[in-house]
Amino acid sequence: MASRERPRLKGAFGVYVHWPFCLSKCPYCDFNSHVRHAPIDEQRFARAFAREIGTTAERAPDKTVTSIFLGGGTPSLMQPQTVGAILDAIGKHWRVAGNVEVTLEANPTSVEATRFRGYRAAGVNRVSLGVQALDDASLKALGRLHTAREALDAVAIARTAFDRYSFDLIYARPDQTPQMWTDELKLAISEAAEHLSLYQLTIEEGTPFFGLHAAGKLKTPDETLARVLYDVTQDVCASHGLPAYEISNHAREGAECQHNLVYWRGDEYAGIGPGAHGRLDIDGVRHATATEKRPEAWLMRVEAKGHGVVTDDDLNSEERADEYLLMGLRLAEGIDPKRYAALSGRALDPGRIAILREEGAISVDADGRLRVTKDGFPVLDAVVADLAA
Numbered sequence: 001m002a003s004r005e006r007p008r009l010k011g012a013f014g015v016y017v018h019w020p021f022c023l024s025k026c027p028y029c030d031f032n033s034h035v036r037h038a039p040i041d042e043q044r045f046a047r048a049f050a051r052e053i054g055t056t057a058e059r060a061p062d063k064t065v066t067s068i069f070l071g072g073g074t075p076s077l078m079q080p081q082t083v084g085a086i087l088d089a090i091g092k093h094w095r096v097a098g099n100v101e102v103t104l105e106a107n108p109t110s111v112e113a114t115r116f117r118g119y120r121a122a123g124v125n126r127v128s129l130g131v132q133a134l135d136d137a138s139l140k141a142l143g144r145l146h147t148a149r150e151a152l153d154a155v156a157i158a159r160t161a162f163d164r165y166s167f168d169l170i171y172a173r174p175d176q177t178p179q180m181w182t183d184e185l186k187l188a189i190s191e192a193a194e195h196l197s198l199y200q201l202t203i204e205e206g207t208p209f210f211g212l213h214a215a216g217k218l219k220t221p222d223e224t225l226a227r228v229l230y231d232v233t234q235d236v237c238a239s240h241g242l243p244a245y246e247i248s249n250h251a252r253e254g255a256e257c258q259h260n261l262v263y264w265r266g267d268e269y270a271g272i273g274p275g276a277h278g279r280l281d282i283d284g285v286r287h288a289t290a291t292e293k294r295p296e297a298w299l300m301r302v303e304a305k306g307h308g309v310v311t312d313d314d315l316n317s318e319e320r321a322d323e324y325l326l327m328g329l330r331l332a333e334g335i336d337p338k339r340y341a342a343l344s345g346r347a348l349d350p351g352r353i354a355i356l357r358e359e360g361a362i363s364v365d366a367d368g369r370l371r372v373t374k375d376g377f378p379v380l381d382a383v384v385a386d387l388a389a
Contacts, residue, residue, distance in 0.1 A: 018073060020274045028203075064095040080122045107146065125162060127165045129154060166257065167197070178229060245333070277289065290310060324343055361373060
C-alpha cells in the first residue's frame with residue numbers, strides 16, 4: 001500500500017443518488033435493487049429526485065458539491081435526459097464546484113454503452129463499469145447479462161466518451177486459481193486507464209448464493225487461498241502502477257474516486273433516492289439519514305412529504321469517532337489520531353497501538369498518523385475492533 005497521504009478537499013460534500021432498478025438480480029447481490037417488468041415512469045421519478053434534492057438542500061443549505069455519484073441498481077438504465085434532470089436539480093439547489101466529479105455506474109451491455117455520449121452531454125464526467133469478470137463462464141455463474149467481449153467493448157466506448165473511467169471485478173470466485181486471477185488482472189489493468197475496484201466474493205445472507213453455499217453447492221476459496229488471491233491483487237496492481245489507496249480500490253496517483261473518499265474520510269454527503277444513506281451536518285450536529293428502500297413507497301412518500309427519509313439519527317461524539325476509525329482505516333493514508341481524539345473526547349489507547357505495531361498490523365508515521373499495513377488489511381475488522389475498544 002502506498003504510504004503517502006492524498007491532499008484533502010477542504011469542505012468536501014458529496015451527493016449520492018440511488019437508482020434502484022435492474023434488469024435482473026445478480027445471485028450474489030444484497031444491494032437495494034429491484035426488477036420491474038413494467039416500464040419505469042422515469043419522468044415521475046426524476047421529479048421526485050428533484051423534490052428530495054430541494055428538501056435536503058433546505059435542511060443543509062450553503063454547501064458546495066464536490067462530487068456526485070449515481071449508483072444503484074443500474075443507473076445506466078436511465079435515459080440521459082433523466083440523468084440531466086437530476087444533475088440540473090443539484091445545481092439549482094447547491095453550489096457545484098468547477099472541478100466536480102460526476103460518476104455514473106453502468107453495466108457493460110451494448111445497449112447501455114450506446115448511451116455513454118448522452119450521459120457525457122448531461123454532465124457525467126466519470127463512469128464506473130460493473131464488469132465483474134473477464135471470462136464468459138464466470139459471468140454466467142455470477143448472473144451477469146453481458147459477455148466478456150461486450151464488457152471490453154463497453155470499456156473501449158467509455159474510453160472515447162470519458163476522460164475518467166473505472167471498472168469492477170470480483171475475485172475469489174469458485175475454482176479460481178492464483179494464476180487465473182493473475183492473468184485476468186493483467187488483462188484488466190491493460191484496459192483500465194486509471195482505476196480498478198477489486199472485491200473478494202462474499203456470501204451475503206438472503207441472496208441465492210447464500211442458500212447454495214449453505215447447501216454445499218457453491219464452493220468458494222478457503223481462507224488460505226483467499227489470502228493468496230488478495231496478495232496477488234496487491235502485488236500485481238502495485239507493480240503495474242495501480243497501488244491500493246483503499247482496501248478494495250486501486251488507482252494511479254491523482255485518479256482516486258473523490259466521491260468514495262468523502263465516505264472514507266468522514267466528510268458530509270446527501271443521500272437521495274430509495275434506500276440512500278446520508279451524513280449531514282445541521283446546526284453543528286451530524287445526522288445519519290436513510291430513506292425508504294421500496295421504490296414505489298419512496299416515490300409516494302416524496303410526493304406527499306417532499307422527502308423519503310425514514311431514519312434521521314443524531315450521531316454523538318463517540319459514534320462519529322467510531323465511524324471515522326472504521327472508514328478511515330480502510331485507506332492507505334490512514335487516520336489522524338488527533339482528529340479521532342477531537343471527535344471522541346478521548347485518545348486512542350497507546351498500549352493497544354503499541355501491541356498492534358509490534359504485531360505488524362499497523363504503522364505510525366513520524367507525525368503520528370496511523371496506518372494499517374499490508375499484513376494488517378486482511379484482518380482489518382479485528383484491528384478496528386481492537387483500537388475502538
